Amino acid sequence: MNDITLKVLKGEPRSVARLITLAENSYPEAAIAMKDIHPHTGKAHVIGITGVMGGGKSTLISEITREYRKQDKKVGIIAIDPTSPFSGGALLGDRVRMMELAMDEGVFIRSMGTRGMLGGLTSAVYDVVEILDASGKDIVIVETVGVGQAEVDVIKIADSTLVVLVPGLGDSVQTIKAGVMEIADIYVINKSDRPGVNQTVAEVESLVGIDCSNRDRKIPVLTTNARNGEGIKELVDEIIKHKEYLDNSKEFDIKRMKRYEAELIEIIRKRLMNLIFDESKFKDKVELLIYKIFKKEVDPYTAADEILGKILK
Amino acid sequence: MERKIRVLVAKPGLDGHDRGAKIVARALRNAGMEVIYTGLHQTAEMIIETAIQEDVDVIGLSLLSGAHMTLFRDVTKLLKEKNMQDVLVLGGGIIPKEDVSVLKKAGVDGVFGPGTHTEDIVVFIKKNVKL
Numbered sequence: 170m171n172d173i174t175l176k177v178l179k180g181e182p183r184s185v186a187r188l189i190t191l192a193e194n195s196y197p198e199a200a201i202a203m204k205d206i207h208p209h210t211g212k213a214h215v216i217g218i219t220g221v222m223g224g225g226k227s228t229l230i231s232e233i234t235r236e237y238r239k240q241d242k243k244v245g246i247i248a249i250d251p252t253s254p255f256s257g258g259a260l261l262g263d264r265v266r267m268m269e270l271a272m273d274e275g276v277f278i279r280s281m282g283t284r285g286m287l288g289g290l291t292s293a294v295y296d297v298v299e300i301l302d303a304s305g306k307d308i309v310i311v312e313t314v315g316v317g318q319a320e321v322d323v324i325k326i327a328d329s330t331l332v333v334l335v336p337g338l339g340d341s342v343q344t345i346k347a348g349v350m351e352i353a354d355i356y357v358i359n360k361s362d363r364p365g366v367n368q369t370v371a372e373v374e375s376l377v378g379i380d381c382s383n384r385d386r387k388i389p390v391l392t393t394n395a396r397n398g399e400g401i402k403e404l405v406d407e408i409i410k411h412k413e414y415l416d417n418s419k420e421f422d423i424k425r426m427k428r429y430e431a432e433l434i435e436i437i438r439k440r441l442m443n444l445i446f447d448e449s450k451f452k453d454k455v456e457l458l459i460y461k462i463f464k465k466e467v468d469p470y471t472a473a474d475e476i477l478g479k480i481l482k
Numbered sequence: 483m484e485r486k487i488r489v490l491v492a493k494p495g496l497d498g499h500d501r502g503a504k505i506v507a508r509a510l511r512n513a514g515m516e517v518i519y520t521g522l523h524q525t526a527e528m529i530i531e532t533a534i535q536e537d538v539d540v541i542g543l544s545l546l547s548g549a550h551m552t553l554f555r556d557v558t559k560l561l562k563e564k565n566m567q568d569v570l571v572l573g574g575g576i577i578p579k580e581d582v583s584v585l586k587k588a589g590v591d592g593v594f595g596p597g598t599h600t601e602d603i604v605v606f607i608k609k610n611v612k613l
Contacts, residue, residue, distance in 0.1 A: 183534050186534055186537035187537055189537065190488075190537045193486075256511060256514045258510065258513060258515050258516060258517065259517065260508065261516060261518045261519070262518075262519045264518060264521070268521055268524075268528070271528040271532060272531060277535055278535055280536060282486075284486075
């Protein structure tokens with residue numbers, strides 16, 4: 170086991186931060202460290218928080234974290250913001266709402282850009298969850314980018330998924346129900362001081378009623394006001410209850426298996442893409458094939474067969 | 483794959499003027515960097531703690547209250563204590579000429595006052611950052 174891995178297992182913040190950087194940039198050292206890390210993971214409760222843009226997710230996470238800290242739990246937070254598809258840069262501003270946690274040694278916050286991933290997460294998020302877990306965090310919170318409809322990947326990584334909405338969305342509850350409204354373990358209607366909160370609760374509850382008729386657990390709909398802490402204690406109680414529910418059902422193992430499936434797919438996808446499009450031995454071949462497709466000398470399916478054939482050989 | 487440059491843009495001290503910091507943050511993002519913005523009223527300790535967790539390559543400090551001689555040097559002093567001198571430190575805001583050389587001696591690698599072209603900051607970072 171190398172030095173950085175040992176320090177991560179001791180929870181040393183700088184090594185945790187450095188290993189995250191290595192993983193995020195797909196450095197070979199990261200893959201080596203992650204092999205040693207894996208046996209030390211699986212203890213942390215992973216909470217995914219998703220929901221509409223401007224729903225107050227970051228402020229809510231700050232409050233949830235303070236509640237867990239009262240119970241002496243160590244918390245890791247992964248805050249994901251979109252990477253610009255044009256410049257490749259990102260403005261990561263979620264920390265602004267978590268300022269009070271900055272000096273708490275029991276809290277580790279990492280901001281990440283999506284770096285081209287769709288679905289609300291970022292490619293290295295699986296590694297980062299494992300690193301924070303192995304570093305001794307009891308709770309790992311993943312904040313996705315603000316979602317519209319199809320950004321539902323958070324369920325691949327979270328044990329408990331919170332969908333955050335705000336009052337007065339009205340029809341937008343309807344518009345997001347297709348994807349995002351199907352993934353919640355707990356609904357949170359934040360900014361509960363705003364008008365229309367009862368109506369939103371009623372709308373969501375009626376959706377839940379339709380959805381969970383064949384489940385053994387009714388999905389709770391809670392209201393919070395993260396600004397003044399209202400409803401936070403109740404929310405955390407509900408999250409803990411959900412964890413207990415998972416522990417006592419087969420669902421937990423299924424969720425974890427699904428996470429590892431998603432992680433495995435992501436590692437293979439990254440390596441394959443890297444092999445085909447970045448490594449010099451295929452690059453010329455790929456460029457030539459693209460040109461041939463353009464010239465109608467070959468079709469895209471035959472070209473794909475040819476590339477895959479070369480790799481699998 | 484090229485490693486992305488990560489920059490912390492921080493506002494130490496008590497002034498609430500963050501337009502400059504936000505413009506610089508945007509310019510760096512548009513140059514392909516990942517920019518973490520902390521918000522206002524940061525202490526040197528908060529800035530260092532954030533820099534550690536976010537594993538940034540660059541810290542950009544913005545201050546318009548005139549307290550830069552104290553607060554910028556608090557940051558560089560802490561960086562030295564934590565053995566983090568490989569992090570590039572930039573200062574911006576209303577900084578009199580005569581203070582610049584003192585700040586540079588104290589470990590502020592670049593000082594950018596009013597009228598700076600954002601492109602100059604991008605070039606400076608790309609030239610001097612240690613990845």
